[in-house]
Structures are given as C-alpha cells and as structure tokens.
Amino acid sequence: MGAGLFSGVGTLLLPGLALLAQDWRLLQGLSALATGLLLLFWGYPALFPESPCWLLATGQLARARKILWHLSEASGVDPENGPEEESSLATELDILSAGSPQPQHHCILELRHTHVTWRNGLILGFSSLVGGGIRASFLRRLSPHEGVFYGPYFLVAALEMAATIFLLLTVDRWGRRLILLLGTLVVGLASLLLLAGAQYLPGWTVLSLSVLGLVASQAVSTLSSLFAAEIFPTVTRGAGLGLVLGAGFLGQAAAPLANMHGRRGFFLQHVVFASFAILALLCVLLLPESRGRGLPHSLQDADRLRRSPLLRGHPCQDHLPLLPPSHCRTQTQLV
Incomplete structure (x- = not known):
C-alpha cells in the first residue's frame, strides 16, 4: 500500500520534472539514473x-541463520542466551544445519498439482486483468474531447492515491474478499450504466460514474496484488505475485485497442470488459479470506486456505509454523 502511494506521488511529480527538463532525452536520462x-x-x-x-x-538454513543472527544482533538480542523461544529456534536451526540439507527450490508450474491454490491464483489474475483493462473505458468517458490532457492526468493520479487510502482504511477491518467483491461490483455496475445509458445520462452523472469506476478499478487491481501475496505460499510467492501483476499490465496494454476502427473498437472493448467484470464478481465468491490468517509457507499450507463464509465476526487465527513440517519431522528424528 505504501509503495502505491509513492507511485502516485511520482506520477503527480512527473509533469513538473518534465517542465524542468524541457527535453525528453534529458527526462529519460534522469528516470534511468x-x-x-x-x-x-x-x-x-x-x-x-x-x-x-x-x-x-526452501531449506537454505545456513543463509537464513546468518541473516536472523545479524538482525538479532542489530536489535541488541542474543539468540543463544535469550528467551526460551529464541533459544529453541537457535537450537533447531543448529541441528537442521548440521546435516547440510540441499535447498529445495520450487517452480510456479508446481501449482498445477494443487487443488485450491491454482484456482485462487487464476481468479486473482483475472480480477487484476479486469481492473487494469476496464480503466481505459472509464478514462475515455472522463476525457471525451481531444486536447484535454493535464486535467484527466492529475485526476487519475489523485484517484489512484484515493483508492490506495480507501484500501488502507478498509481491508484490515472488513477483510480482503469483501472489499474485492465490493470493488468488482462497483466496477461492473458503473460500466453497465455507462454502456447502456451514456447517451441519455446528464454530463455530471457520466463524470461521477467514470470517477467511481476509476477508483474501484484501481482498488481491484491493487487489492488483487495484496490478496495474491497472502494466498500464494512462500516458496512460490514471488512468481505468483508476478503473474497477477503481469495480468493487470496485460489489461492495461489492451487500452490502445479502443482506438481501432473508431468508436466501434471502444464500444466492443467496453462490452467485453463489462462482461468480464460480471464474471469476476462471481469468481471472487470462491476465494478464501486471508485476513487474520498466517501466511502459507508450503504448497500444502496454501491448499488449506479454502473458501469460508462471506460475513463472519472474527477471522480465523492460523499460526502456521515458520519451518516446514518436513523440517519439524527431521528435528524429531534427530532428537
């Protein structure tokens, strides 16, 4: 969420930097630097x-021990002579590192052997695709006249920051799935209303629906990434998160298609992504709720994140072990 705010600030500062540079080559050089x-x-x-x-x-215990010891020393804690919990972790790491275990790296393709995780990742990638792709439809309604640039540019950047702030205030209180469902519902309704009645609605209504759709679509894209980081296991979290982010950028790459064949291309793209938004609304219902649950470390842990009731009073507190179950069994055998 913090990175999203920094991204919005950078977008707002970019025109000022371009005004100071006065040359796109210099601007490109400053960005590269x-x-x-x-x-x-x-x-x-x-x-x-x-x-x-x-x-x-992933079983790289020696490197993990070195980093953990460095962090402990920087915090003024002695892991060898500290509290009982820290001493037990130090003892366990020493025992497991004695056998020089081989690292166990995992590939994102291993998700096809899972029962639930691949479906959750596919749904989040699809919602990210919809959130990134439908944004062009709302932006087109926001700036119908050619030559108007700076107003919509700053407005879109400000709306992205507003969506991030909205997520900061809501997802930890009401849960990830409920807010993602709400955002997808708003995107679908706004797109359908603009699709069906843009010619008959007053200008302020079209502007309001476009602004609401932009905020909701940005929230859906950002929340899909956050959700993916909590759904994918630690061993494949980076690759899974990259796929979800890539799906969102793929949706944004479809924006120039709206300019093909004039207004026909824009109308067809709007129809397709509006249909996708309704389909994504149904798919989000199949996701589990990750709020208040421990991050899954292995593929087996991620498969235990199954769909739960949409509205529940208190999230389930799952305290997953830091070390995989196989390591715990190895320690038991060694002891």
Whole structure:
C-alpha cells in the first residue's frame, strides 16, 4: 500500500520534472539514473537482505541463520542466551544445519498439482486483468474531447492515491474478499450504466460514474496484488505475485485497442470488459479470506486456505509454523 502511494506521488511529480527538463532525452536520462540507484540494493545485501522466511521454507538454513543472527544482533538480542523461544529456534536451526540439507527450490508450474491454490491464483489474475483493462473505458468517458490532457492526468493520479487510502482504511477491518467483491461490483455496475445509458445520462452523472469506476478499478487491481501475496505460499510467492501483476499490465496494454476502427473498437472493448467484470464478481465468491490468517509457507499450507463464509465476526487465527513440517519431522528424528 505504501509503495502505491509513492507511485502516485511520482506520477503527480512527473509533469513538473518534465517542465524542468524541457527535453525528453534529458527526462529519460534522469528516470534511468533514478532507477539505476536501485542496483545498490543488489550490490549491498546488508541494505536489503534476503527474506529469512523464504530461505527457511526452501531449506537454505545456513543463509537464513546468518541473516536472523545479524538482525538479532542489530536489535541488541542474543539468540543463544535469550528467551526460551529464541533459544529453541537457535537450537533447531543448529541441528537442521548440521546435516547440510540441499535447498529445495520450487517452480510456479508446481501449482498445477494443487487443488485450491491454482484456482485462487487464476481468479486473482483475472480480477487484476479486469481492473487494469476496464480503466481505459472509464478514462475515455472522463476525457471525451481531444486536447484535454493535464486535467484527466492529475485526476487519475489523485484517484489512484484515493483508492490506495480507501484500501488502507478498509481491508484490515472488513477483510480482503469483501472489499474485492465490493470493488468488482462497483466496477461492473458503473460500466453497465455507462454502456447502456451514456447517451441519455446528464454530463455530471457520466463524470461521477467514470470517477467511481476509476477508483474501484484501481482498488481491484491493487487489492488483487495484496490478496495474491497472502494466498500464494512462500516458496512460490514471488512468481505468483508476478503473474497477477503481469495480468493487470496485460489489461492495461489492451487500452490502445479502443482506438481501432473508431468508436466501434471502444464500444466492443467496453462490452467485453463489462462482461468480464460480471464474471469476476462471481469468481471472487470462491476465494478464501486471508485476513487474520498466517501466511502459507508450503504448497500444502496454501491448499488449506479454502473458501469460508462471506460475513463472519472474527477471522480465523492460523499460526502456521515458520519451518516446514518436513523440517519439524527431521528435528524429531534427530532428537
């Protein structure tokens, strides 16, 4: 969510940077320089270390132990002589590292052997595709006249930040699935109303529906990514999240198709994505609720995230083990 806010701020600052640069080559060079600074995170692992959770889940115990010890020392905690829970973790890591286990890397294609996780990922990728693709339809209604640029540009950037703030205030209170369902419902209703009555509705109504649709579509895209990070297991979380984000960018890439064959292309694209929004609304009902549940570490843990009642008072508190079950069994055998 914080990264989304920074992205919105960068979008708002881009016209000012372009005004200062006065040349697109200089602007491109400044953007490349700012992006190149991110290479520092690769060159200095201490600034951005690898995830210990992922290292433990994939069996890279020595690297995980090194990072955990570094974090403990930086926090002023001695894991060897600390509290009982920390000492037991240190002992378990020492025992498991003694056998020099081989890392167990996983591929995203292993999801096809799961019963539930592949379906959850497919639904979230589809919702991200719809959220990214239907945005062009609302934007077209927002700026019907050619030559109007800066107003819609700043408005869209501000609406993206508004959608992120809305998610910050709601998803931890009412749950991910309910808010995703609400966002998909708003997208579908707004698109159908614009599709059926844009010629008969007053201008302020069309503008309001377009603004509401833009906020909802941005919320659906962002929440699909957050949801995917909590649905996919640790061993394949990065690849699964990348697929969901890629589906959203694929939907955005379909925006130029609206300009093909004049108004016919725009109408056809609007019809297709409005239909997709209704279908996504039904698919979201099949998702589990991840609020208040521990992150799944293995494919088996992710398959246990099954669909639960839509409205429930208190989320289920699942405290999944940090180490995979196979490691726990190995420790038992060693002891």
